[in-house]
Amino acid sequence: MATPLTAAKFLAALRAEGVRVQEHGDWPHHNRNHKGPWGPVHGVMIHHTVTKGTDNTVKIVRDGYADLPGPLCHGMIAKNGVVHLIGYGRANHAGLGDDDVLRAVIAEKALPPDNEANTDGNRAFYGFECENLGDGKDPWPAEQLEAIEKVSAAICRAHGWTAASVIRHLDWQPGKVDPRGVDWTSMHSRIATRLKTKPGSGSSTTVYKVGRGDTLWSIAASKLGNGARYKEIAKLNGLKDADKLTPGQELKLPKK
The missing domain is CATH 3.40.80.10 (Peptidoglycan recognition protein-like)
Structure with a gap:
């Protein structure tokens, strides 16, 4: 209160x-x-x-x-x-x-x-x-x-x-x-x-703009070095269907 x-x-x-x-x-x-x-x-x-x-x-x-x-x-x-x-x-x-x-x-x-x-x-x-x-x-x-x-x-x-x-x-x-x-x-x-951090602390994430033909697996493989980390990207962005991406959509990526 x-x-x-x-x-x-x-x-x-x-x-x-x-x-x-x-x-x-x-x-x-x-x-x-x-x-x-x-x-x-x-x-x-x-x-x-x-x-x-x-x-x-x-x-x-x-x-x-x-x-x-x-x-x-x-x-x-x-x-x-x-x-x-x-x-x-x-x-x-x-x-x-x-x-x-x-x-x-x-x-x-x-x-x-x-x-x-x-x-x-x-x-x-x-x-x-x-x-x-x-x-x-x-x-x-x-x-x-x-x-x-x-x-x-x-x-x-x-x-x-x-x-x-x-x-x-x-x-x-x-x-x-x-x-x-x-x-x-x-x-x-x-x-x-x-x-748990100080206010205004820098984010441990970066933003990636989805391109034509991208999948969460390909993004995780190219940007994080491990395609299996696609689940982290899905969770971070609240994606319930990992197969539905739209060109131009911006995704937050976890720390590499």
Whole structure:
């Protein structure tokens, strides 16, 4: 349990972690605080947007919809890894969720099934929307996954939380599936590993752009010296199907 960071400390924490940030308008004062409190905060919640195009997505999460006014998050993580700050304070991102899940987050224990919607999550979590169609097919570029890792670690570090304080929307609210396509076990491991290092520490990975005819095996063989390490690349990038690569797709590679 913690008092939310000030907007200035929030921004400083992200930048100290090496997050690429783009600020939009008067984001520190764009919120839904008139509808209820924000805080105490207990964790970070990750979502996907079901939208396409960064500019379009920024507008949607900032303004919201007629029946769900914005801001819909505090930051939007774009495909290229840039985090767009669009609001700060109470945001319409979490909705009602399970009180048992909240207690588990507070205790930093394993999460129970989210089978109830009886607790206000908008007051209790930092929220990040990720630019993705959410269809299970839209790829998650390496830069975007790294940004999820960094923003989560930045906030956990600022509050003294562990990676167990970072959850998905699907962990919180019954019927939700986001962020669909992200290997959450791998992401949790990445956040935990980052928290063991100093903020802003250099990454032990590089980024490779997929070419026509590339396979994970051929990439692992040429870039890592061992084709059998393709499984490491798949895990690092949250790839459930190692055979589906798209030319131009960017993959994060483990240390050689």
